[in-house]
Amino acid sequence: MTGAPTRPARPVTPTTILAELLDDLVTRAGAGADADLVRARDLAAGLDPYLDEHTSPASSALVELEARTRSAAWTGALEQEMLSGHVEGRFLAFLVAMTGARRVLEVGMFTGYSALAMAEALPDDGELVACELDADVAAFARDRFAASPAGRRIRVEVGPAADTLERLRGTAFDLVFVDADKAGYAGYLDTVLDGGLLAPGGVVCVDNTLMQGLPWTGDRTANGDAIAAFNRRVTDDPRVEQVLVPLRDGLTLIRRSA
Ligand SMILES: C[S@@+](CC[C@H](N)C(=O)[O-])C[C@H]1O[C@@H](n2cnc3c(N)ncnc32)[C@H](O)[C@@H]1O
Numbered sequence: 001m002t003g004a005p006t007r008p009a010r011p012v013t014p015t016t017i018l019a020e021l022l023d024d025l026v027t028r029a030g031a032g033a034d035a036d037l038v039r040a041r042d043l044a045a046g047l048d049p050y051l052d053e054h055t056s057p058a059s060s061a062l063v064e065l066e067a068r069t070r071s072a073a074w075t076g077a078l079e080q081e082m083l084s085g086h087v088e089g090r091f092l093a094f095l096v097a098m099t100g101a102r103r104v105l106e107v108g109m110f111t112g113y114s115a116l117a118m119a120e121a122l123p124d125d126g127e128l129v130a131c132e133l134d135a136d137v138a139a140f141a142r143d144r145f146a147a148s149p150a151g152r153r154i155r156v157e158v159g160p161a162a163d164t165l166e167r168l169r170g171t172a173f174d175l176v177f178v179d180a181d182k183a184g185y186a187g188y189l190d191t192v193l194d195g196g197l198l199a200p201g202g203v204v205c206v207d208n209t210l211m212q213g214l215p216w217t218g219d220r221t222a223n224g225d226a227i228a229a230f231n232r233r234v235t236d237d238p239r240v241e242q243v244l245v246p247l248r249d250g251l252t253l254i255r256r257s258a
Pocket residue numbers: 078082083084085107108109110111112113114115131132133134137159160161162179180181184
């Protein structure tokens with residue numbers, strides 16, 4: 001990445017993709033656009049701003065982290081759209097506080113937004129272990145963690161998450177947030193469940209389980225297929241119960257079956 005400003009974020013969630021499609025239709029229809037079409041566009045386009053406005057604000061450290069992520073010029077596999085952001089960050093922080101989690105594991109850290117959001121909700125002696133493959137983006141995140149008091153609760157593990165999870169076998173976490181390579185999701189969940197990584201009563205949160213709507217519409221892509229297969233596997237897995245929450249690009253909460 002470099003310091004040059006990059007393009008505006010593109011839509012990457014079912015709602016924002018829908019809003020963009022409807023906006024194109026309204027534009028194409030011109031002055032004669034059907035009132036119901038305009039209403040459908042406004043419903044879709046207004047949802048995220050409404051959620052933002054009515055969710056408690058992010059800390060100044062998170063606002064700064066997001067601004068720096070948005071203004072960096074990303075290359076290769078990384079892009080600004082990977083950042084989870086305000087509402088999802090608040091949701092994850094709420095889960096940490098609500099469950100009384102003391103130990104959190106994150107698989108896929110990027111610039112550290114969700115890691116720092118969750119760390120801010122941990123008690124003083126809490127710890128968050130964040131796995132990240134890319135050493136440069138890990139350095140970006142570490143720089144932001146150093147600028148926040150909650151950052152000292154975060155330990156970054158650089159390398160393939162599968163290797164880190166193997167090393168962590170037997171270390172229990174109260175909350176696990178999976179947000180890395182989609183093809184790896186099933187393996188991560190298996191290691192977490194079978195490798196002693198989930199504390200009794202612990203919750204696993206898995207991101208992007210709607211994957212831009214690809215599992216039920218549109219073109220086949222590797223990520224869409226991986227998420228479709230993962231969702232089917234979890235649905236059929238007698239070890240767990242789950243709920244798919246339509247937050248941003250979909251967040252599935254998973255716990256062991258009673
Ligand atoms: C969607 S981003 C994470 C976003 C972050 N959780 C947030 O809220 O801002 C996915 C991250 O997973 C990392 N990643 C991809 N494959 C990985 C792997 N095998 N092991 C560890 N991290 C991986 C990518 O480098 C990327 O930074």
